[in-house]
Every structure is written in structure tokens, then in C-alpha cells.
Amino acid sequence: MSDAPLFTALATSSRQLYSLLRCIAFNPQAVVSITPDGLRFTTEEVHAVQASTLLDKLLFSSYLLSDQDATIPPFRINIIALLETLQIFGISDSASSHKAPSGGITSSYAAAFHTPALGLGGTCKITYSRFGAPLCITIEENGVKTTCDMNTYNLPNMYDADENEIPLDRNALVMKIIMPAFSLHDAISELASTSSETLVVSASSIHAPYFALEGHGGPFGDSTVDFAPASTMDGLSTARRVQPAATETFSIAAPSGSGGRVKERYKFDLIKKAGRAMALASKVSFRMDRQGVLSLQFMVEQPEVTANATTAYGGPGGFSFIDYRFVPLVGEDNDDDHGDDEDETYQQDEEDEAIAE
Structure with a gap:
């Protein structure tokens, strides 16, 4: 039996991940679905407002599922804690809010001298070893490595992401x-x-x-x-x-x-x-x-x-x-x-x- 984790992904920067997840973090609890296309995060409040975003696999330099045909049950995490982890090396509002006049993230010569902008050369690795295990976030930059094991919470057996979305x-x-x-x-x-x-x-x-x-x-x-x-x-x-x-x-x-x-x-x-x-x-x-x-x-x-x-x-x-x-x-x-x-x-x-x- 293989000891390979269910899921592993590597991003060359945590900035894009942070910017997208921050836009839906109005509720600390988020449902995470690991799919062949990417990581989907969903938050909601009293089923009156619901937000979701897909961290597309194209945002990662490496995106691996141990079994492409297997269905990984969704789970719940604290998205606020995840954001704190992603900005461990100084991603801040100043770094994530620079955008072109028409919108979207862009670089800026003024932002290039901010510490957050200088720290985009590191890597962010996400690992999920098995169902019920913590979601492991490893961020490495300039030889400094930080690892955070985030608790995951199982959802009811009958939970269906499609049925729980606002139609x-x-x-x-x-x-x-x-x-x-x-x-x-x-x-x-x-x-x-x-x-x-x-x-x-x-x-x-x-x-x-x-x-x-x-x-x-x-x-x-x-x-x-x-x-x-x-x-x-x-x-x-x-x-x-x-x-x-x-x-x-x-x-x-x-x-x-x-x-x-x-x-x-x-x-x-x-x-x-x-x-x-x-x-x-x-x-x-x-x-x-x-x-x-x-x-x-x-x-x-x-x-x-x-x-x-x-x-x-x-x-x-x-x-x-x-x-x-x-x-x-x-x-x-x-x-x-x-x-x-x-x-x-x-x-x-x-x-x-x-x-x-």
C-alpha cells in the first residue's frame, strides 16, 4: 500500500492564494473541496450569502493527487488561520492591493521596495495525507521554513457541496x-x-x-x-x-x-x-x-x-x-x-x- 499523501501541491508564491482567499473570508469557517481541477473554498452566512473561489491547479507549479479517480470528501477548516499562515513572511494589504486601473493584480515599481514584494520568491507547499488528517502548509523563503498543521473538521456523511450551495x-x-x-x-x-x-x-x-x-x-x-x-x-x-x-x-x-x-x-x-x-x-x-x-x-x-x-x-x-x-x-x-x-x-x-x- 502506498504511503503517498492524498494530495500535494506546490506554489512558487503564496500571494495569489492569499489574495483570492481573503476575498471570501467573511466567515472563519470554510469548506474545502480537493478536486482534479484545483482547491475550492466556500464560505457562507446563514445561507443568505455564499462565496466560493477555486485555487486553480494552474496557480501551482506542481499539483498531484495520489488517485485521480478517487473522491476526497470535503472538509472544514479555519480560513482566518490559513490566511495568517500564508502571510507569515509579510504579505500585507499593501502587497495584495496593487492593481491595474482596470482591476487585477499587477506589479508596481513603488511596491518593489516593500518587504512583502521582495518576498515573492519563496514556495508554498500544501499537503493532505489522508482523510481526517491536518492540512499541512509549508512555506519556505530564503532558507527559512515554516510548517503549520491546520486542523480539519469532518462534515456530515451525507454532505453534498452542490446541494448546499445557494441555487x-x-x-x-x-x-x-x-x-x-x-x-x-x-x-x-x-x-x-x-x-x-x-x-x-x-x-x-x-x-x-x-x-x-x-x-x-x-x-x-x-x-x-x-x-x-x-x-x-x-x-x-x-x-x-x-x-x-x-x-x-x-x-x-x-x-x-x-x-x-x-x-x-x-x-x-x-x-x-x-x-x-x-x-x-x-x-x-x-x-x-x-x-x-x-x-x-x-x-x-x-x-x-x-x-x-x-x-x-x-x-x-x-x-x-x-x-x-x-x-x-x-x-x-x-x-x-x-x-x-x-x-x-x-x-x-x-x-x-x-x-x-
Whole structure:
């Protein structure tokens, strides 16, 4: 019988791992799934908000499973402790927050003289020897080696990651919008200044406001960020269709009853949990289904990964993805949150094509 560990991975830097995991660390407890495509981490809060990211195998110089056909049961770890371990040699906010104007991590001559930036030449090794064993993190840099054995916690035998995720019905989407992540980050930051309790997402391709985010219930009153329209999307019997200038893709397919407008309410404090992902990403994809479940999928540039590779998401390499899902508020003012118009159309897009188009 082989004594080889179930899983071993080696990364030449812990910076990319730290940056991605930090974006979903709003809850200390994270579920880890080891798959042939990479390490998936998922956090949630009262099943009202859920975040996940895949540390794609392309982020590692070596990624080995002792049995490619074996299924490794998921387990739970303390993601805060993991982040502390990954930054043991000084990764800090200053090192992980430098990004290009369009988003994504990039190098900076100013950051090159910071101690964290100088420490990117080390290695990070992750080992999982057997089910129930600790997750072993070994970080080595300039001849200094630090090893941390993190306790893992078994999940119920009947635990199913797919069944425990907040469901998004991709066959019944009423909204799909792709836009620069900094535009969303700026809008949420502006609305947060009024201490709003509720975020209202409103969109229509035929009636103004075409795309708006509204903050309601704050002590300083309500506020709205209205994304200005650009031009008509096409000229075939859709002259009224208008696309907001900030968006790259704008598709609204409201169900019958509200004159072509999609409108839904969410708890603002939950939306703010995605703030770090908004600041780090280059693009974001909004998707909302008929039940009001909202998916914000963030694309994060990874210049260290070859663009010729193919990620586990089916898109080009050089990118990682962070997915947030939110459950809508129910009750007052929701009677007309969804609507349909005979002119509205929807073309189904697979999750892998949400951003990497």
C-alpha cells in the first residue's frame, strides 16, 4: 500500500492564494473541496450569502493527487488561520492591493521596495495525507521554513457541496450584465456612505432608469447610483433598447407583469461582504434568476498564469474567479420585482462563459 499523501501541491508564491482567499473570508469557517481541477473554498452566512473561489491547479507549479479517480470528501477548516499562515513572511494589504486601473493584480515599481514584494520568491507547499488528517502548509523563503498543521473538521456523511450551495437557475435568468468591477465598487462605496440597510437592483432595457443601484433605509436618507445609457443595442425592431455605457453585456429578460423591469432587494450588509472582491477584480458578471437569487462573479487577473492555458472554468488561463451568491429579501415592495415584456429576449449562457467571453 502506498504511503503517498492524498494530495500535494506546490506554489512558487503564496500571494495569489492569499489574495483570492481573503476575498471570501467573511466567515472563519470554510469548506474545502480537493478536486482534479484545483482547491475550492466556500464560505457562507446563514445561507443568505455564499462565496466560493477555486485555487486553480494552474496557480501551482506542481499539483498531484495520489488517485485521480478517487473522491476526497470535503472538509472544514479555519480560513482566518490559513490566511495568517500564508502571510507569515509579510504579505500585507499593501502587497495584495496593487492593481491595474482596470482591476487585477499587477506589479508596481513603488511596491518593489516593500518587504512583502521582495518576498515573492519563496514556495508554498500544501499537503493532505489522508482523510481526517491536518492540512499541512509549508512555506519556505530564503532558507527559512515554516510548517503549520491546520486542523480539519469532518462534515456530515451525507454532505453534498452542490446541494448546499445557494441555487442559481441558469435556465431562468432575468438579468445578465458584465461591467468593469471598479464601477460596481465605486457605486457600492458611494451608497455605503449613507449607511443604507437595503440595496435595490433595478434594470430594464426599454425604460429608464436602465440600470440603477439604490440604497434604502439609511439614517441619512435614500440614495441612487444610475448608470447612464449609451446607445441602442441593435436596429432590428429594438430601437428602444438602450445599454448603459458602463456595461459590456446587458441582457434583461423580465417575466410577465412588470413592464419589462427587473427589480430585487438585498440586505446591504451582505452585499458589502464582496467589497474586497470588487476591489481586486477587473470585471464582474451580474446574473439574477426568476427567484431573485443574485450571482456576482468576479474575474481576477493572474499575470503569472499563462494565457494559453485553460482554467477549470473552461475559459482562458491568466484569470481566477470569485463567485458570490445572495438570497433576496422577501416581503414588502416585492410584488412587482419581476416582469416580462414581449420584446424582451434572453439567450442562455453557460457559467463558464459568464465573464470569459
